[in-house]
Amino acid sequence: MRPEDIAQRVLTVGLAASVLLFALGLGSYLAAGYGDFPAKVLLMATTVLVATPFLTITAVIAAHVARREFYNAAVAIFVFLLMLLSVVLGLKH
């Protein structure tokens, strides 16, 4: 599978899942007020949304490796590591 195709699939699934969860959380808040359930669902929706780009680049790395495009895979792995580094540095600050 081409990296573009796998990236598109991961992004679409991640987006659909997070939008559904956001709608569910917001709907239950409007129906019954802010409680434990809407809070957990909305946090889960945010986490799924934010995790989607990380999952996308992981899938792109796998696609490049499967197609033996090792230079592109190396570049993508480098970006993935930089993303993890910036999260770690940000948490330390």
Add this chain to the structure above:
Amino acid sequence: MEPLTLITIMLTLLPIGFLAALVGIGGGTIVVPLLTLVFHVDIKEAIAAGSVTVVATGVTSASRYLKQGLTNVRLGIFLNTSTVLGAIMGALFTLTAPPTVLYFAMSVLLLYVGINQITTSKGEVARIERGSFAKVKGDRLARLLRLSSSYYDKASEREVTYNVTRTPMGLLASVFAGLLSGMLGIGGGVLKVPIMNLVMNVPMKVAVATSKFMIGMTAATAACIYIEAGRVNPLIVAPTVLGISTGAFLGTKVMNRVRADRLKVIFGAVMMYIGYLMLARAIYAATGIELPGCLR
């Protein structure tokens, strides 16, 4: 928060998502002041919500533009090596440069880029019609990483092939873009699009789509930090994400149908507006004089 306020936030952010998808920016520069000034959201919560919102526009637009064959994934990941590196350096060294100087420098740069995009807008269509994007020879690094590609331009009804060139200069400029975005806490789409379009021979529509793909990745790292720090208020994030994602979805439906020269004019106008906001902020910080529309 009142249900009516949530719906108002959602509807207000819809056109911002539309514009962000159309010109390849994250939208954080507009969303954060809007949440604080209009909806009186605490600045820390607004910044956290802004970063999640940028991820939302990035993910929405990237998924749609990939389906339309506009996004250049290889180029986006390649340029992200230097933008993320620059952003890390920028975030670490923010304290070494006075914010007023940074805002002033950024505003001058954005005003220049905005004018440049508008003045070169006619040339973009001519280059598409003459096939000039394919005539430029791709450099060695671009060939090694297979960065050159093509897309179908719906407005001109033709397949546009392009060869990516000046990759070292593009990488260097991307470090600078990342540095500024790290220092100022902005997504950096305002600089990524012109770097690709003006320096690397990438057609405007591909630059916009690829910028959106890159922005999603870089904003996700900042959003992770805000979630971990407990700064994300789900009740503010939910309507902003739903509103801006709907707007971005609609924007991606329109972008490839818009003529490339008009897209460049819209992009230039948005750049000049953001440049003006930053100039007003610099002037306010330095002199206390408040220009019209100044966002403190």
